[in-house]
Amino acid sequence: MIELKNASKTFTRKGITIEALKGINLKVEKGDIFGVIGYSGAGKSTLIRLVNYLERPTEGQVLVNGRDLGTYNDKELRLAKKNIGMIFQHFNLLESKKIFDNVAIPLVLLKKSKSEIRQRVQELLEFVGLSDKAGSYPSELSGGQKQRVGIARALASNPSILLCDEATSALDPQTTQSILQLLKRINAEYNITVMIITHEMSVIQEICNKVAVMEEGRIIEQGSVLEVFGHPQHETTKNFVKTVVQNSMTPSVEKSLKAENGSLLYKLHFVGKSASEPILYEMIRSFDIKVNILFANMTEIQETTLGTAIIQLSGDRKLVEDALTFLTRHEVSVEEVESYVFDDNNE
């Protein structure tokens, strides 16, 4: 649906060159809610601006529905853009125009008839829950309502892709929730592919099925949200995941542990069914080893439970190995916490 192939973007200003995007490869499939997360300056806005060709890549390709946007002439590009709606952090509404007219803008540009415009705008305002605000001005609306208008306007030309540029960053948590739920409905009911850029991991957790993490113009990690939240690889990804999923011991537990003569520590990941079965209990019953549970947590992502536990195992090495094999056989992924490999002399 949307594909970036080795896409780079360089800006040159007053003799200074900024590489905003460096060799981006990314694929958004039809029906995805694809999140792009990164800190300020990572290149997220530039990336989303390439997708609707507000910016052209310096190198590489941007393909939408299999066609390279670089090969379009101006007329084709205008038509292609009609297929891509966009919403913004600060809504970008025309303050001097009523809500009805704001939503009607794309339809007027498409030279639709007055009656067609009236019908479509009413339909859209109803869909976003603002039928009673058609005659109001943007200044009379709350932030959440303004974003609903932005969404109605973005949907006016029946796009198959909706791009969201920090669409909830200016909203309070409750309003953010309602806008995210609306985006989810748009994806489900209209089968619109959604691409969201954000610096908030909670947005990704709430509605995305896939995520790409950006840093300094590069994608450092991407995959299904469940995969990336469950097994973040890169340090930056781990820091983002930490903001929504607690997955490490409390500092006091960690401190007391260092003081003890330790054995090995393991981080366990339970996904879906394995998170609700008494696997640890079975392991403790089956193997004569000491099990110390130092941390445990469960989170719901993509309607799937994701469990994390940190355990300390001591006892006969062979039995410990057998216990770990037992866990793996029950679809628990086991990772040794390397920073806690204690010196043999301390044991």
Ligand SMILES: Nc1ncnc2c1ncn2[C@@H]1O[C@H](COP(=O)(O)OP(=O)(O)OP(=O)(O)O)[C@@H](O)[C@H]1O
């Ligand atoms: N039109 C431009 N001219 C020059 N430099 C630009 C331009 N647009 C973006 N940049 C630079 O490219 C880099 C990436 O910017 P971009 O806005 O894409 O990042 P971002 O991840 O969206 O950040 P933020 O979350 O703060 O919006 C930054 O160093 C920025 O200064």
